[in-house]
């Protein structure tokens with residue numbers, strides 16, 4: 001029986017699939033049609049609960065003065081899981097609003113990219129659930145981990161996929177529910193972060209003067225130990241006393257992260273200006289990750305940027321990690337800024353360690 005079964009297959013000829021081409025014409029990728037990229041809509045979603053510095057001083061040894069002086073933060077938003085507030089709910093709200101702002105239909109979106117370090121699960125990607133929630137079924141969807149650079153990495157990738165004609169309408173979301181990974185007995189870290197989501201809808205346009213002039217994604221993993229979220233005891237670096245750590249909470253060497261950011265932040269602004277061949281004063285808006293008001297101020301002064309070109313909202317939201325840049329972008333658009341034709345520079349830096357920029361003619 002066994003022999004008969006095998007001989008049946010051995011005598012069958014497997015049909016060769018037809019390549020449907022003349023022998024002289026090899027299968028090659030189609031020619032690229034370069035497209036412009038339009039920023040069609042933006043949005044933000046933050047939980048309603050506000051936690052002020054004074055609120056924190058009731059549960060830990062801190063003060064409004066210490067936090068505000070060192071970081072510029074006055075308050076932040078915090079999700080209440082009991083009320084169903086989560087990364088999925090914030091991203092869904094943000095994407096709904098961005099779709100409305102862009103004036104597109106959910107089923108026109110063909111890719112959803114979410115930058116987050118606090119996604120609900122590693123499988124499925126949070127982006128898949130969010131896409132389904134808004135009716136973008138069939139769109140590609142994935143999560144991207146680049147900490148505070150998550151949205152900007154997503155923007156770089158989405159732009160280039162549209163630019164070469166692979167995708168037409170892409171949603172990029174940046175969201176973190178940092179309160180999920182904070183240890184409130186660690187005052188050095190827990191006072192810094194807030195919860196927020198922001199989204200942008202990008203679309204292909206025939207106007208090739210619109211889109212990213214230049215952009216870059218960088219990382220130096222040798223600095224991972226300065227900012228990480230250990231999930232198991234083996235994640236704790238050698239030589240570090242992890243006995244007091246709560247697994248699943250963010251660990252940070254604030255001084256080292258500060259040094260890294262102070263070096264990379266102005267460096268990448270300068271590199272981006274040089275690559276684009278523009279001067280600092282020619283940029284209409286700088287949209288920078290909100291990690292510390294002192295850092296933003298130092299960079300602003302160094303490049304001689306007027307205050308109204310480098311907007312700061314860390315006082316109201318804290319450091320929202322992946323949500324920081326898109327919330328800022330949305331607030332600026334809400335004020336009538338970042339109009340079509342404006343030159344806008346995005347900059348972010350964070351865990352990884354990662355840093356990134358994108359200069360856009362929006």
Ligand code: ACO
Nearest residue numbers: 062063066070148187188191254255257258291292349350
């Ligand atoms: N309230 C009161 N006192 C505090 C608090 C607090 N919340 N946190 C720390 N302290 C105390 C410390 O215990 C220390 O006391 P000691 O001198 O008696 O030991 C003192 O304040 C100074 O602590 P430092 O950590 O040295 O304070 P520093 O001036 O470096 O500021 C800060 C800390 C604000 C975290 C700073 O290092 C920083 O901004 N680092 C960058 C970190 C960052 O931005 N991380 C975000 C994620 S990554 C990103 O977005 C780029």
